[in-house]
Amino acid sequence: MVSKRMQFALLISIFTLFGCASGNSATQTVNKTELLFTGDKKAIEHENMLSVMQLYHSVDENDRKEIAFLENMKPQNNESFVTNVRNADGELRSVSALKTLSEDVVSTVEKQKEAERKKREIEKKTKLARQAGIPSDENGLFPLYTTTYGVDCYGCNFNNGQGNTAMGVKLDINKGVLLPNGSWQPGIQYGKYYVIAADPGIPMCSVLKVYDHGLRGSGISPDKPFEAIVLDRGGAIRGTHVDLYIGSENSGAIQKVSNTSAKAQIIRLGGMKNGSCPL
Structure with a gap:
């Protein structure tokens, strides 16, 4: 300043x-x-x-x-x-x-102000990763292993095309994702965020920004980062492994199209309000 x-x-x-x-x-x-x-x-x-x-x-x-x-x-x-x-x-x-x-x-x-703003953002992201117990680089980035799952996955609580995440958010193969206001959002997103299952060390409602993921489909482009929200857990989802929701197991809504080494930043840690995750 x-x-x-x-x-x-x-x-x-x-x-x-x-x-x-x-x-x-x-x-x-x-x-x-x-x-x-x-x-x-x-x-x-x-x-x-x-x-x-x-x-x-x-x-x-x-x-x-x-x-x-x-x-x-x-x-x-x-x-x-x-x-x-x-x-x-x-x-x-x-x-x-x-x-x-x-x-x-x-x-x-203006350039000085922008540089200070970016510095504060990076410091915030490295701090959030540290709070979640995840080692990151100087930019708050850490390696990410991504897989995909559907509401009808083996072992999932699935009935008549509908299931629930560990957070209690309803998922429906035909209707989409149930939002906090009680309306269904078609597709596989919760507001602007894609739904993921993550390690219990990353609190529910946390938001990750995912880079170099090599994924395509449902609005995701391999050359652009996307933001995902933690609404679910999984028995095999530990550390920096996340499971990305794609609707039905066989929907092919999101596919791996290039071999890249994905990275992520935590841009919000937790944030639950009144028993739900803010959009």
Whole structure:
């Protein structure tokens, strides 16, 4: 995050380049500002200068005193500022220089914010994997072994095309998956998530993002990750082995089409609310 001190430094840089802190030499103080009016009134529009002044008002009081002269730069009666000014070295600079620098500053700040956001996301995913007792790499990724199962699998509690997951979510070969609101969602998904059985160490309602899975079908593409929710358990499902629900055992709704080494991240650990898993 850019500190107020950095904001102040950026502000001074902008106004120095633009010529607001100018004079005959770089050693002169800002109080000896010399503007070169050209008579052209199409330069800085009112709202653009006010946005810069808003940044000025966000800095510390002591810093604000140092650039108090900028208060005199506010446009009056919605008038625009001049096109050209002289900088501290006496060079004539155009308003386009200010615009370019301002855009660069905004771009840099946005990139820094995005990098910080991604760092926090990675830290969160590695922490979730650790909480589930799963060793992961620095990005929170861990190897995943995937298999598939149907509601009519051997040993499953299946009757007249319908069964239940260990979480108590009803699955129906014809109707689909029963949602918390009591409606049936056609297909094999629970909201936007695919249904999986996972190790008991991964709490019910946890959500995994699966990469490099090599699977295709029912909206899953081998070149894109998909998200799956833990709604079931299985006697042979241990460690980082997950069983992906595909409707009927012989439906072929999802098939392995390429040999890849699947990986996954935990993006939500648990999350049960009022006895059900939020969508």
